Amino acid sequence: MAFPTHRPRRLRRNETLRSMVAETRLSRQSLIQPLFITAGHDLREPIGSMPGQYRWSLDRLPEMIDTLAELDLPAVLLFGLPATKDTEATGAWHEDGVVQQATRLFKQRAPRLQVICDTCLCEYTSHGHCGYLTADGQVENDSTLGLLARTAVSQARAGADIIAPSDMMDGRVAAIRAALDAEGYSDVPIMSYAAKYASAFYGPFREAADSAPAFGDRRGYQMDPANRREALREVLLDVDEGADMIMVKPAMPYLDIIREVRNAVDLPVAAYQVSGEYAMIKAAAANGWLDEQRTAVESLTAIARAGADLLITYYAEQMVRWGCV
Numbered sequence: 168m169a170f171p172t173h174r175p176r177r178l179r180r181n182e183t184l185r186s187m188v189a190e191t192r193l194s195r196q197s198l199i200q201p202l203f204i205t206a207g208h209d210l211r212e213p214i215g216s217m218p219g220q221y222r223w224s225l226d227r228l229p230e231m232i233d234t235l236a237e238l239d240l241p242a243v244l245l246f247g248l249p250a251t252k253d254t255e256a257t258g259a260w261h262e263d264g265v266v267q268q269a270t271r272l273f274k275q276r277a278p279r280l281q282v283i284c285d286t287c288l289c290e291y292t293s294h295g296h297c298g299y300l301t302a303d304g305q306v307e308n309d310s311t312l313g314l315l316a317r318t319a320v321s322q323a324r325a326g327a328d329i330i331a332p333s334d335m336m337d338g339r340v341a342a343i344r345a346a347l348d349a350e351g352y353s354d355v356p357i358m359s360y361a362a363k364y365a366s367a368f369y370g371p372f373r374e375a376a377d378s379a380p381a382f383g384d385r386r387g388y389q390m391d392p393a394n395r396r397e398a399l400r401e402v403l404l405d406v407d408e409g410a411d412m413i414m415v416k417p418a419m420p421y422l423d424i425i426r427e428v429r430n431a432v433d434l435p436v437a438a439y440q441v442s443g444e445y446a447m448i449k450a451a452a453a454n455g456w457l458d459e460q461r462t463a464v465e466s467l468t469a470i471a472r473a474g475a476d477l478l479i480t481y482y483a484e485q486m487v488r489w490g491c492v
Contacts, residue, residue, distance in 0.1 A: 190472070191468055191471050192471075193467055193478075193486070193491065194492055195239060195486075195492040197476060197477050198242075198478055199241070199244050199437070199477060199478065199479040200235060200242070200243050200244070200480075200483035201243070201245075202231065202243050202244070202269075203222045203223065203246050203247075203248060203375050204222070204224075204225065204228065204245055204246065204247050204248065204265045204266055204268075204269040205223065205248040206248060206249055206250035206265055207250075208224055208226055209224060210222060210223065210227060211227050211230075214371070214375045216371035216375070216442070216446055217371045217375055217446055217449070217481065219481070220375065220445075222248060222375070225265065225268050225269060225272065228269055232277050233276070233277075235280060235484065236276070236277040236280055238487045239487070240280070242282070242328075243273065243280065243283065244283045244479055245266050245269055245270065245284050245285060246290060246375075247264060247266040247269075247290055248265065249290070252292060252293045253291075253292070253293050255314070256288040256318070258291040259286075259287070259288050259290070259291040259314070259318045259321075260314065260317040260318040260320075261321070262324070266284055266285075266325075267321055267322060267325035268325075270284060270325040270326050270327050271326055282327050282329070283327070283329040283330075283331050283358060284319075284322040284325075284329070284330060284331060285333050286315060286318050286322060286332040286333065286343070287332065287334045288314060288318070289385075290376050290377065290378045294380065294382070295378060295380035296380050296385070297388065298315075298334065298336060299311050299314070305387060306387065309338070311336050312336060313342070315334060315336065315339050315342065316345070319347060320346050320347060320352070323352040324350070327355065328355070329355070329357070329412075330355060330357050330358070331359070332357065332359055333416075334360075334388070335389050335390070340359050340405045340409055340410050341408035343357060344357060344409035357410050358410070358414055359410035359414060360414045360439075361398075361401050361402040361404075361405040361406075361414060362398035362416070362421070362424055362428065363389050363390060363416045364392050364421065365392065366416075366441070368417045368441050368442070369443060370442065371442035371446045372442035375442060398424045398427065399427055403431065410434065412434055412436070412477070413428060413436050414436075414479075415428055415436070415437070415439070415475070416439035416441060417439060417440070417441040417444060418438040418439055418470045418475070419440065419470065422469060422473040425438050425474050425475050426473045428474070429474025429475075430474070435476045435477060436474055436475050436477070437475060437476065437479060438470045438473070438475035438477070438479065439480075440466065440478065440479065440482070442481070445480070445482065448463055448466065460489050463482045463485070463486070464486070464491050467480060467482065
């Protein structure tokens with residue numbers, strides 16, 4: 168009996184051929200590097216649970232700006248650690264907030280590099296939640312929208328190229344869009360954290376951003392990991408409210424959600440390979456259990472294959488240094 172005509176292995180014979188027929192390709196232009204900006208002086212503080220990542224004070228930040236510009240990375244996502252916190256999240260929207268100052272530095276020193284500002288309040292509130300609280304300790308959705316809009320406008324005024332609300336308040340995209348338009352920033356796009364899950368994979372980020380809630384958790388406003396259909400409702404609501412890009416967070420545990428979102432919308436889709444995903448690869452590699460480079464590349468390829476156009480990852484800088492993009 169003749170051997171079957173089709174031999175898929177023919178196209179896997181060598182590295183060049185495999186690369187030629189690859190269905191998913193990682194691109195440098197799809198990578199976004201998150202950065203933590205902290206109050207203080209002369210600081211490049213290592214983040215213990217995220218080896219290779221640092222908190223940067225404003226006076227040391229030019230080092231990193233120059234590095235990212237030299238590597239020709241296209242974008243950064245900025246998070247802030249203010250000197251003081253209060254119930255009004257003043258550090259989030261103040262004109263001299265750490266993120267606003269960092270944004271101005273980026274635009275002065277590397278104007279082509281796109282600055283995405285995380286628009287949230289938990290790093291800036293004394294209680295660590297993402298808005299005003301009710302008497303029983305719940306986040307008050309509607310009154311919080313004004314703070315988020317005020318924060319977005321201050322970030323745009325500082326030069327932010329993209330506003331990225333991550334709070335998961337209902338109606339925040341519409342409120343932010345209206346505020347930006349009213350202040351003359353109608354050209355500033357919104358990248359919405361549309362499907363943001365209440366995930367255990369954020370653990371290292373809590374240390375990095377000093378943003379753990381003082382009490383309770385965020386399950387009352389972030390999504391239940393059990394829900395898929397709800398993610399599509401959240402995404403479509405944000406599209407209707409004027410989002411220009413959609414994000415799914417985390418990434419690897421939610422590849423099915425990324426694919427569902429990709430199939431449902433024609434906007435650019437971003438996925439965030441979060442701190443816990445990064446930390447697990449780092450820890451396994453440090454123990455000799457995994458090859459770090461191969462695992463990082465494979466995980467990011469899977470996220471792109473699921474449908475993500477943009478990859479927010481702490482490996483962005485390293486991917487360029489490895490020559491993988």
